[in-house]
Amino acid sequence: MDKVKWGVIGAGGIARRRTIPGILLSENAELISVMEVNMTLANEIKEQFNAKKAFDNIDDLLADKEIDAVYIASPVIYHKEQAIKAANARKHILLEKPICLTVKEGIEVINYCQLKNVKLATGFMMRFHAYHQKMKQLVQEGKIGNIVSARAQLTCWYPDMPGNWRQSYNTSGGGALMDMGVHCLDLIQYITGYKSKRVAGLTNTLTFDYEVEDSGAFLVELENGAICHVESNFNIPDDAAKCRLEFYGTKGSLLAEGTISQIETGSLEVTFSDDTKEYDATQDRSENRTRHIDVEFGNMYAKEIDSFSLSILKDTKVEVPATDGIQIQRVIEAAYASSKNNEYVKL
Secondary structure (H helix, E strand, C coil): CCCEEEEEECCCHHHHHHHHHHHHHCCCEEEEEEECCCHHHHHHHHHHHCCCEEECCHHHHHCCCCCCEEEECCCHHHHHHHHHHHHHCCCEEEECCCCCCCHHHHHHHHHHHHHCCCCEEECCHHHHCHHHHHHHHHHHCCCCCCEEEEEEEEECECCCCCCCHHHCHHHHCCCHHHHHHHHHHHHHHHHHCCCEEEEEEEEECCCCCCCCCCEEEEEEEECCCCEEEEEEECECCHHHCCCEEEEEECCEEEEEECCCCCCCCCEEEEEECCCCCCCCCCCCCCCCCEEECCCCCCCHHHHHHHHHHHHHHCCCCCCCEHHHHHHHHHHHHHHHHHHHHCCCEEC
């Protein structure tokens, strides 16, 4: 097998916009089948991307012996059932975030896939952004010293849409933080190499009428003691969003703008300083020590598919395992509990 043959479950939405084009760009993947509950839509997507087959139910897609792996991008309420069915069919699984409706369900899926010897990855494609990987390199090399602070922001405009599954707790598990804050926290932990150990959260629904939060933020204390801030909103217009990712250390800082996105784009400024200086009472910051970093952009989704497909072909460790997705989701659930109970939550 020189290429992994893929089926896509929930082929509309993000799959159609981003991940299926990523599969087509991948060097070691081939699109075989797409599935949507509406057969007309399934056939439309099949024709758009020149897939071999289209289905309107998961059982028929999973019965296809040609398929090696599936990408599940259906509403999260279906993730547990569909992932277990895929594991029973011995298909490796790339599962969109959040992994499941709850952490408890996600752990059940992880354990079941391990039992069936099926690889299971989380859809944190933003790790593959060239700037995020450059930031990780600079942090791990100690270029900005010991990390003391970080901040990540992802927002969008998401008005009331009756029947939308992301706007109901019973079908989404949460609002802006669960949908977008997970990417922010994952990037902070991925780039620094530290997990969260304590969280304090605030959530509210300020602008729209749905039951999940349209505004959310939380602080986490990382394992090294650094205090980091995550904020996610469904009520900031897209053209007003900055989507910044910032890291501050004892020797400098990294400031990315526009990189927390579905498209590999944005900019990165770095400032390297000297942690041996004496205290300067004037705090003169007039000297500009900031410089821009250039990278070669690609396609995050293609790189995500390349990575997971390679782990299947070579039977190696998954680069973005589902255990990472569940650890992030556990922090988000703790942020909700913190907001509800007005208290810090230890992890």
